[in-house]
Amino acid sequence: MPERERVTPSVVVGVDGSRWATEAACWAVDEAVRRAIPLRLVYAVDSTEDDDDAQRIARRFAAAQTAVRCTAAAVESTDRPVKIEAEIVQQKPVAALLDASNGAAMLCVGAIGLNHFRDRHIGSTATALATAAHCPVAVVRGHDPVASAQRCVAVELDGSTGDGALRHGFDEARSRGAPLRVLTTWRSRYPDIHDGHAIAAGNRDAKAALERRLKCWRTRYPDVDVTTVALHGNSLSYLMMHGDSIQLLVVAHERGQGIAELLGANGNAVLAHADCSVLVCEPQNLL
Template sequence: MTPSIVVGVDGSPQSLQAVDWALEEARHRALPVRIVHVALRWEYSAAAPPEPGLEASRPEAAALNVLELAEEHARTHAPDVDVSTSLGIGHVPRVLLEEAADAVILVVAARGTGAFSGIMLGSVSRQVAEHAPCPVVVVPHHPDPEPRPAEVVVGVDGSEASMDAIGFAMEEAALRRVGLRAIHVWEHAAYPPAMRPASYGDLSIEQEAMRVLAESLAPWKSKYPTVPVVEQVVQGRSPAEALSGATVRASLLVVGARGHGGFPGLRLGSVSHAVLQQAQGPVAIVRPRS
């Protein structure tokens, strides 16, 4: 299948904002958009006669109506983008992951209604972010969306996951012709100042943080020499707090699925999960390439 940007919809205004993000991204990448709606299997467990004037039974008619409204919204707001639709039936995250098998990016809303009713962030959004073969962009709901500042932000910790996140963030900044802000967060050691080793010092740790940031960015700066980069070292705040705060001024925040720390079996790290919960702007979760 042709590579595309896949976006999940459920009939809610929140999911239409995800469609808007996917359409904008499609323009940057010159790619088509495939809009996917997943109907829960239980809706089809009981036979339902067609509604008057409809050839399809009620559950299928309702699902098709969600897709038709989303497609109409897309064609109205982006007539220049090639748009198609797909109806799935079954477990929502599983079907979205199957649809994303050939996707460049999978886009979902942070929360929704309809087929996602009652399923909070940490279920659909978290599951697709944990398992998707492509970057996943989670778009939070903003009742009165305003143009966001032209800046892409990426979290850097020196891990393999953050290296892939930097690559995706650099690509996004280049496509959008904007600057990149790379943030590395460091914290004091867990023990009190009086108990720290004599060799411990804020200056030496900050220098090490700057080294990690510079070395992580170096290969990507060479690949994307036209992207202006701001290197920012943040001290005294948790990584999730610092990165979530950056979403206020970013058009997109990019983080790795799992960085340093945590347990090897975890697919989505505590920082990336916390950022998804707290973010005020779109967040891209990037898993290491396999």
């Protein structure tokens, strides 16, 4: 399919008629307003199984038009000054959204969609988009501006993470007027380490290194309240305990297989109850 030409960037939202997609669209409004760019609703009609059934395809397009109108109405009800664009395409959803991510400022999708219970793997669509999109991908787990105002933005880093995640984290915290919590993870060369003193020492070293790295960022963003946390292993156990204090978790694209873990069954179980959304940054070579 030929690549679409877009004159101006937009914040793209995947629409499928579910309430989760509608919440993702409302969540994305502030992202579009902050950048002064349109909010673009994209609905993909996957008719590959019914190519010869014109009536069924027509019904699917009618359902798509209804879903887009309802989502646009929900966005308008926020009373935010955002321009809404809409597009209905005949294409597989993942392929359509990956195409739409070309030139987009951000791609937003609901953590759960209409096909959630028919998917072979929970979170497989979100993972496919987060790992292959050409822009940052937000996987939205709810939209409650009042509750979110009381919670922080968090960034997860490790030794291989570039500065892209930090930049997104500081920008998101500043735009939301929220504190920023920077998590750094480290692993021992001994995977079965159980020595509490060794872990505590490793945490101190990791936190000290993180503080040195953040020195210039604190100067650049003096209005953002920053705290740091060092973790041995991965962040899921921390998120299980503290996820309800985080409104948005920013992770680097280089997290690799960890993205599938975060957006799949394990991560969904940890984050779903807290309405903690996840922003996966674009690849480093696109920054």
